Amino acid sequence: MTAQPATPPLSAAQDNPLSWAVFTLARSHRALAASLLAPLGLFPGQELMLFQLWDCDGRSQKELGDLQKLDHSTVAKSVQRLERAGLVTRSRSSEDGRVTLVHLTHKGRALEQPVRAAWAELEERTAHSLSADQREVFATTAARLLAAIEATPPAPLLLNSVEASE
Incomplete structure (x- = not known):
């Protein structure tokens, strides 16, 4: 699957180039991840829960949610899907x-190396044109951007100002 470069809405790309770049990078990265995980019977995001269980089997659903910053209902649905798949x-x-504990099955444990290989390929295909130094700078910058987003309280909905102007 070859991702087509996104043609940005002119104002979005011009007025908010960083946000546009993050949005398009995330969308393309997720599509590439999906293409690499599909042969393993997984959808993007499911492998992240499996990574948590490979690191420490028998985690609670709450712990899985906390580690991935997911709400309870999202974790419950993801675990149900993994359970239906026999993982x-x-x-x-x-x-x-x-407390509900989640444990890997033999089938779930057997996916560890193929998923790690898919993630290694994802990493390489994503960053093959970057030097080691550029990869480090990108990872550091991305971590700083994430920390800034997480440290910023949610903004009030802008709908109120739109409604007030009508």
């Missing part, structure tokens, strides 16, 4: 019956 099982904690 994980769910069980109640013996210490606290309110």
Whole structure:
């Protein structure tokens, strides 16, 4: 699958070039990830939950959500899909019956190396034109941008100002 370069709405690209670049990069990166994960029977995002379980099997659904900054309902749906695919099982904690633990199945464990290989290919195809120094600068800059976004309180909805002007 070859991603076509996006033709930006002129004002979006001119007025907000950084936001446009982040948006188009994220969209293209996700499409490439989807093409690499599809042969493994996964959709983008599912592998991130599996990475968490490969690092520490038996995490609670709450912990999985906290680690990925996902809400409870999104985690529940993702875990259900992984369970239907035979990659994980769910069980109640013996210490606290309110807690649902997620465990890898044999099939889920068997996907670790193929998924890690897909991510290595994703990384290489994404950054093959960058030097090691440029990759480091990009990663550092992206982390700073993310920290700035996360440190900024949500803005009030702009709809109120639009409605007031009508």
